[in-house]
Structure formats: C-alpha cells, structure tokens
Amino acid sequence: MDTKPYSTWLEIDLGAIKNNIKQIKAMTGTRMMAVIKANAYGHGVLAVAKAAEQAGAAWLGVARMEEALNLRAAGIKSEVMVLGYTSATMIPEAIKNDIHVAIYDSEMAKAYELQADKVDSRLKAHLKIETGMGRLGMAPGLALDFMSTYYHHPKFDIDGIFTHLARADEPQVDSAGSQLAIFNKLLAQLRGASLCPPMVHAANSAAVLNFPEAYFDMVRPGIALFGLDPSPGSPVPETFRPALTWKARLTSLRVLPPGHGVSYGSVYVTSGHERIGVIPVGYGDGFRREAGQQVIVRGKLVNVVGRVCMDQCMLQLDSVPEAQVGDEVVLLGKQSSQEISANDLAARWGTLNYEVVCGLADRLPRLYSE
Ligand SMILES: Cc1ncc(COP(=O)(O)O)c(C=O)c1O
Known part of the structure; x- marks a missing residue:
C-alpha cells in the first residue's frame, strides 16, 4: 500500500x-x-x-x-x-x-x-x-x-x-x-x-x-x-475484526511562544513554549468541530487543541518530543498499544459508530489491503 x-x-x-x-x-x-x-x-x-x-x-x-x-x-x-x-x-x-x-x-x-x-x-x-x-x-x-x-x-x-x-x-x-x-x-x-x-x-x-x-x-x-458493534450493549464477537483505520501525516511542527493563539477564535492559547503540530484533517473530512479530541502520535494519545478547521487541526505535542513532520498519526484505529475505536469516537461526539463511519468524507482516499 x-x-x-x-x-x-x-x-x-x-x-x-x-x-x-x-x-x-x-x-x-x-x-x-x-x-x-x-x-x-x-x-x-x-x-x-x-x-x-x-x-x-x-x-x-x-x-x-x-x-x-x-x-x-x-x-x-x-x-x-x-x-x-x-x-x-x-x-x-x-x-x-x-x-x-x-x-x-x-x-x-x-x-x-x-x-x-x-x-x-x-x-x-x-x-x-x-x-x-x-x-x-x-x-x-x-x-x-x-x-x-x-x-x-x-x-x-x-x-x-x-x-x-x-x-x-x-x-x-x-x-x-x-x-x-x-x-x-x-x-x-x-x-x-x-x-x-x-x-x-x-x-x-x-x-x-x-x-x-x-x-x-x-x-x-x-x-x-x-467488525463494528450494533451498539455498545450488543458487541460483535472478539473474533470479528474492524476493517478501517484513519490516518494522517504530521505536516507541520513548531514551537510556539507563550500566549500564542491556536486556530480560529484563539480559544486555545499556549501557556508556555508549546510544540504544536498540524494534521491535514478537519470537519470537511468528517472529523467533527468539537473540543476534547485526541489522536495517536508515536503510540501516545495527544490532544487536539484549538478549533478544528475544515481541512486541518492542531495537536499539542509536548508529550511526544520524538515526533517529526511526516509521522503517521492515527485518528481511528490502532497504533502500537493505543487504540481509538469507532465506539470511542462515537462517545466523544455524542453519537453512534454508524454515524462516525458514514460521515467519512468521499474525498478521503480509501486504500485497500487483503
Ligand atoms: C432494512 C435494513 N436492513 C438491514 C440493515 C442493516 O442494519 P445493521 O447495519 O444494523 O446491521 C439496515 C440498516 O439500517 C436496514 O435499513
């Protein structure tokens, strides 16, 4: 692939x-x-x-x-x-x-x-x-x-x-x-x-x-x-396998000075020197414009900070000093020992896993493996 x-x-x-x-x-x-x-x-x-x-x-x-x-x-x-x-x-x-x-x-x-x-x-x-x-x-x-x-x-x-x-x-x-x-x-x-x-x-x-x-x-x-559950109370057997992973690449990584606004409305402001990364994913892809989101970078859960834009969002990467531009970021699926499931995203967005996957935009390339 x-x-x-x-x-x-x-x-x-x-x-x-x-x-x-x-x-x-x-x-x-x-x-x-x-x-x-x-x-x-x-x-x-x-x-x-x-x-x-x-x-x-x-x-x-x-x-x-x-x-x-x-x-x-x-x-x-x-x-x-x-x-x-x-x-x-x-x-x-x-x-x-x-x-x-x-x-x-x-x-x-x-x-x-x-x-x-x-x-x-x-x-x-x-x-x-x-x-x-x-x-x-x-x-x-x-x-x-x-x-x-x-x-x-x-x-x-x-x-x-x-x-x-x-x-x-x-x-x-x-x-x-x-x-x-x-x-x-x-x-x-x-x-x-x-x-x-x-x-x-x-x-x-x-x-x-x-x-x-x-x-x-x-x-x-x-x-x-x-491989997704009809509802949290009716899970599929463990032998079923989820088929979908959503990935993005880290496209920018900078240290912003204290007091720097991040994204529209500057609702997030850096409290010190902060490593802020960018991934090219936004609500135009089906990644909702909601606070409190997380993704996986180098096997660690990190926070999305500031408002999610149409095509991009920002990550707080202080806990991942080894992260580099070009790194694979997982929004849905597994990386190392961490996982964000469709159920996790559904809970975060106050909806159900059906809506999470149906909301994945057509513009996202779909790459298939057997
Ligand atoms: C008539 C009908 N049959 C079957 C299904 C499949 O349902 P599920 O995805 O819950 O298995 C649907 C989906 O909503 C449906 O509308």
Whole structure:
C-alpha cells in the first residue's frame, strides 16, 4: 500500500470484512444480503461489494436506486436489492438492471405496474411488512389481500417478504420478540393461502447476534460486516475484526511562544513554549468541530487543541518530543498499544459508530489491503 502521495487516508482491510462475513455465515447457516448502503458505511462500496461477493454474500442491499445502479454500472453481478423507496419512474431501469425493489403499499404497486408495462419483463420485488419499526411497511392486515392480487401477477415477481426490527440490540426488552410474533403470524396466513414468497428476511446485525429465530431464509447485516458493534450493549464477537483505520501525516511542527493563539477564535492559547503540530484533517473530512479530541502520535494519545478547521487541526505535542513532520498519526484505529475505536469516537461526539463511519468524507482516499 503506497501511502506516500497522501496527507490523510483510510486503510481498509478487505480481509477483515471477508472474515466477518464468513463468521456471520457460519453462525447463521443461511443466505446473506450484505447491506452496503451509504458507500458501504463509509468503507467504499465497490471494493466492499466485490469482497462481499467473494466471501459468499449472494445478495447486496442498498438504500436507494442510484446506489444499486452504481453497482450494476461497475459490473457487480450479484442479486441487488433497494431496501428503501424507489420512484416509480425508475422501475423500467430496475427491471432492465435486474434490481429488486421494496414494495410497502398498494398505491405504490399500482404506480410500479404502469411503469413495468413499458418493459418486456417482470419487476422483482420484496414486500415490506410493518411489525413495529414505524418506518416503511405494509400493515400485516393488508398483506394477504395484496399478495392475492400481486403474487401471481404477470408484471411482478414477488420473491421476498421482509420486516425490520427496531430494538434487536436490546434482547432484554420485549420488542424484537413481539415484532417476530406479528411477522410469523402473517407468514403462517400467507403459507396457508400458498401466497408466501420463497425468501423471508428480518435480521440486521443486532438480530444476527441476538435473535436466531429472526434468521429465516436470509440475514441482512450491515455494521457487523465491518467488525463494528450494533451498539455498545450488543458487541460483535472478539473474533470479528474492524476493517478501517484513519490516518494522517504530521505536516507541520513548531514551537510556539507563550500566549500564542491556536486556530480560529484563539480559544486555545499556549501557556508556555508549546510544540504544536498540524494534521491535514478537519470537519470537511468528517472529523467533527468539537473540543476534547485526541489522536495517536508515536503510540501516545495527544490532544487536539484549538478549533478544528475544515481541512486541518492542531495537536499539542509536548508529550511526544520524538515526533517529526511526516509521522503517521492515527485518528481511528490502532497504533502500537493505543487504540481509538469507532465506539470511542462515537462517545466523544455524542453519537453512534454508524454515524462516525458514514460521515467519512468521499474525498478521503480509501486504500485497500487483503
Ligand atoms: C432494512 C435494513 N436492513 C438491514 C440493515 C442493516 O442494519 P445493521 O447495519 O444494523 O446491521 C439496515 C440498516 O439500517 C436496514 O435499513
């Protein structure tokens, strides 16, 4: 991996992603849809899609049609599904590109039918059921009627039915269990009427870890593919490996005299002669403009001082006299015995690890290793 041209970059270990996928496949013993929306949770969608295919994920899940078409344009051949909303005007493209869409109401199905009529083949779709997430989904009471109309419809190929769990990371609360009971009751009705699609799916990463009864015919993990925890209370097993490290290079190092302001607003002022370093990373990269940040230099945690700028921030390096311009600095990941995890950054920023990795800007070069 040649990092020399870059001042900040992401190192992504595709071997870790493949390891995590293989472990999920071994744990669940079922088919997998690798959920790689939002640029594969910041890890870079095309490289991750190929790695997921190689590791045995037969399906790829994204949120939007543009993401699905991007996969097809790059030559990805696996089954691809849009889990969220698809505009009816995109249905001919979905059919031509062999992309599965989610349907969650009858009006939508009617609009899709009009568009599907323009193309000489059938629309592949999965019916999404509301069981307690309160987001997208058809009320279970409407599903039998819907399937009576559409399961054998000449323009539709409804090959899946799915739901999404709101609290699968909290196995102690009675939420996922209730959602699954509602879903199972509907599945029984549909089976009784011979109207149940062949592929049933419900499990996100947290359900993969906590609810084997949610595995059905396919699991849909996202965050765990990247070795990250669905929540601090539902960690991935120790054998899963985080795939991403965020690095930067120290681009300047100076001793500033006492009383010298650092960065916009001079909210930090040196109290003596201080060694102040600069790294070319800022909020334009997804490194938040917040006080109290730390990074790792020469195996030691050091403080970011002054306000984070769009493309740069400053480090207090008095505790690292051996630091030099050109040194590798770690913002997320390990260096020597120190580590800053996505959970650590999430705690620092008052958010969750999902938002940390999804917030990594497109402009950050992504360098891959196996
Ligand atoms: C419908 C659906 N399935 C699966 C996932 C994957 O979830 P996770 O990243 O928690 O595994 C998501 C992500 O939010 C989703 O929206």
